Amino acid sequence: MALLEATAATRPQAGLVGRFPALAVLEYNLVAYRRTWRAGVFSSFLLPLLTMVGFGVGVGAYVEAPVAGVPYLDFLVPGLIASTALQVAIGESTWPVLGNFEWIKIYFAQASTPLRVADILGGQLGFVLFRVLTSSLAFLLVAAAFGTLHSPWALATLPLVALIAAAVAVPVFAYSSSVRSDSYLALLFRFAVIPMTLFAGVFFPVESLPMVLRWLAYASPLWHGVDLCRAATLGVAPAWSVPGHLLYLAAWVAVGWWLAHSAFRRRLVV
Amino acid sequence: MVEPVTRDGILIQARGLVKRFGDFTAVDGIDVDVRAGEAFGFLGPNGAGKSSTMRMVGCVSPPTDGELQIMGMDPRRDGPAIRARLGVCPQLDNLDPELTVRENLTTYARYFGIPRRVARERAAELLDFVQLAERAGSKVEPLSGGMKRRLTIARAMVNEPDIVLLDEPTTGLDPQARHLVWERLFRLKQQGVTLVLTTHYMDEAEQLCDRLVVMDGGRIVAEGSPRTLIERYSTREVVELRFAGETQEAFAGKLDGLAERIEVLPDRILLYVTDGDGAVAEVHARALTPASVLVRRSSLEDVFLHLTGRTLVD
Ligand SMILES: Nc1ncnc2c1ncn2[C@@H]1O[C@H](COP(=O)(O)OP(=O)(O)O)[C@@H](O)[C@H]1O
Numbered sequence: 001m002a003l004l005e006a007t008a009a010t011r012p013q014a015g016l017v018g019r020f021p022a023l024a025v026l027e028y029n030l031v032a033y034r035r036t037w038r039a040g041v042f043s044s045f046l047l048p049l050l051t052m053v054g055f056g057v058g059v060g061a062y063v064e065a066p067v068a069g070v071p072y073l074d075f076l077v078p079g080l081i082a083s084t085a086l087q088v089a090i091g092e093s094t095w096p097v098l099g100n101f102e103w104i105k106i107y108f109a110q111a112s113t114p115l116r117v118a119d120i121l122g123g124q125l126g127f128v129l130f131r132v133l134t135s136s137l138a139f140l141l142v143a144a145a146f147g148t149l150h151s152p153w154a155l156a157t158l159p160l161v162a163l164i165a166a167a168v169a170v171p172v173f174a175y176s177s178s179v180r181s182d183s184y185l186a187l188l189f190r191f192a193v194i195p196m197t198l199f200a201g202v203f204f205p206v207e208s209l210p211m212v213l214r215w216l217a218y219a220s221p222l223w224h225g226v227d228l229c230r231a232a233t234l235g236v237a238p239a240w241s242v243p244g245h246l247l248y249l250a251a252w253v254a255v256g257w258w259l260a261h262s263a264f265r266r267r268l269v270v
Numbered sequence: 271m272v273e274p275v276t277r278d279g280i281l282i283q284a285r286g287l288v289k290r291f292g293d294f295t296a297v298d299g300i301d302v303d304v305r306a307g308e309a310f311g312f313l314g315p316n317g318a319g320k321s322s323t324m325r326m327v328g329c330v331s332p333p334t335d336g337e338l339q340i341m342g343m344d345p346r347r348d349g350p351a352i353r354a355r356l357g358v359c360p361q362l363d364n365l366d367p368e369l370t371v372r373e374n375l376t377t378y379a380r381y382f383g384i385p386r387r388v389a390r391e392r393a394a395e396l397l398d399f400v401q402l403a404e405r406a407g408s409k410v411e412p413l414s415g416g417m418k419r420r421l422t423i424a425r426a427m428v429n430e431p432d433i434v435l436l437d438e439p440t441t442g443l444d445p446q447a448r449h450l451v452w453e454r455l456f457r458l459k460q461q462g463v464t465l466v467l468t469t470h471y472m473d474e475a476e477q478l479c480d481r482l483v484v485m486d487g488g489r490i491v492a493e494g495s496p497r498t499l500i501e502r503y504s505t506r507e508v509v510e511l512r513f514a515g516e517t518q519e520a521f522a523g524k525l526d527g528l529a530e531r532i533e534v535l536p537d538r539i540l541l542y543v544t545d546g547d548g549a550v551a552e553v554h555a556r557a558l559t560p561a562s563v564l565v566r567r568s569s570l571e572d573v574f575l576h577l578t579g580r581t582l583v584d
């Protein structure tokens with residue numbers, strides 16, 4: 001048996017995974033996802049299709065006046081791309097993270113290898129981004145097929161949804177790794193995801209909100225994402241400055257990373 | 271094998287090693303040396319601090335105080351480099367139940383930067399070694415406890431480690447499964463792999479360990495090979511006498527001077543002696559008629575119970 005022939009050649013540290021160990025964590029998640037990806041792809045296309053039909057043909061028929069100068073469906077689509085990114089990002093940063101600590105305990109297995117906390121966190125984030133990017137791409141293709149995209153800038157929604165996803169997923173990592181029961185995760189949906197989806201400019205411009213709610217919308221990462229995505233698909237200037245939006249979302253990522261790193265460390269290094 | 275990095279071939283060296291959780295001291299200043307190629311055991315009851323020690327050695331738990339060197343490196347600073355050369359089999363299996371047996375090995379190998387092709391080859395080799403080759407493609411979920419344990423041991427070998435840490439490798443397994451695990455670990459030991467294991471099974475410690483420490487309440491209470499420990503803390507043989515009647519106490523007085531040490535239990539009396547048959551003859555010569563007599567060799571269990579007491583720790 002070759003068990004003992006451990007030499008420099010059988011201890012490879014080179015290669016992409018050697019240089020970026022987080023990729024090994026991403027790879028593990030992709031291997032696990034292989035079991036369910038078909039269902040994932042199906043729902044990634046189903047949701048936007050239903051949206052186009054439901055809102056375009058159904059609701060759109062009632063909203064006859066253009067919103068922000070464009071047909072309602074065209075106004076709505078970028079908002080839905082951003083809010084779908086939010087939903088997928090939060091879905092992938094709640095139950096899976098709690099489960100990896102509480103049920104499967106795979107994080108503890110990973111922590112006993114050369115991986116550092118940052119690698120485990122980075123790999124998990126990589127998988128969230130993969131899920132968000134693939135479902136956003138599906139949404140974008142359907143949206144293009146229905147002629148709701150007005151500008152080649154629409155392609156910019158892909159990096160934008162990645163940024164939105166990171167801005168919400170990373171702080172949620174901190175939350176999911178700090179609670180011990182999944183009843184706390186439902187609270188997050190009730191008190192953060194649903195209000196954000198309803199009031200952060202996805203379905204109607206935030207300008208129609210009373211001042212207090214409007215400022216809450218401004219504070220949420222989703223509104224910044226929606227404003228950027230809408231500017232991209234409609235080919236217009238966003239309500240805020242682009243660097244302002246990007247910096248605000250980047251700040252969520254940075255603060256979130258710091259919180260998530262300490263929360264993961266507290267669990268894994270004791 | 272990679273050359274041991276320290277002088278004298280000492281792979282793990284602990285001096286005054288302490289682990290505290292808040293006010294509670296789980297490991298209370300232990301000194302340990304583990305040499306390359308040996309099988310070293312931590313024997314102790316539940317709560318003795320065995321897992322806390324293993325986790326410090328595994329570089330997932332920073333020592334609160336004291337010194338710890340692993341392969342000449344400092345766990346506080348060189349955690350990833352040390353972990354790259356360790357194989358860890360934790361007390362509770364943390365396999366992914368949704369992945370296949372093979373995928374559990376190949377994905378884990380990737381955490382060590384092992385190329386995919388090598389990972390697949392090694393997985394096949396290790397699954398042969400732990401006799402799980404036929405289950406390679408099936409999910410982990412339905413496997414028996416013994417199979418999961420063997421898979422965890424295979425996983426710990428995937429990076430061809432210099433030291434394998436096994437925290438209670440056979441707890442909860444049925445006798446057949448235990449013996450199979452022992453046999454595999456014995457093979458690893460023969461191949462020169464350094465094994466560090468914890469157990470509260472005496473037979474396991476006797477079977478596998480070249481040297482061991484007995485831990486109790488976070489401290490080391492004895493140290494040596496199973497043989498020397500038995501010689502030092504017990505006698506060569508033990509006579510177990512069972513007297514009919516209410517209490518054994520009544521008979522204990524009549525056995526004075528028969529043994530180096532006499533232990534009275536609720537259901538029997540133990541005589542620690544050099545010559546068991548001689549002691550039994552003496553008992554009969556005193557006109558005592560125990561309902562049952564058993565002469566056996568002294569075991570690590572006698573040492574263990576002598577050192578850590580008979581009170582149940584849960
Ligand atoms: N993370 C922790 N926080 C607080 N106490 C702990 C922790 N881990 C272990 N302990 C305590 O430390 C003591 C030793 O535990 P452990 O090392 O697991 O013992 P063993 O493995 O010998 O059974 C126990 O009393 C246990 O409750």
Ligand SMILES: [Mg+2]
Nearest residue numbers: 320321322361
């Ligand atoms: Mg333990």
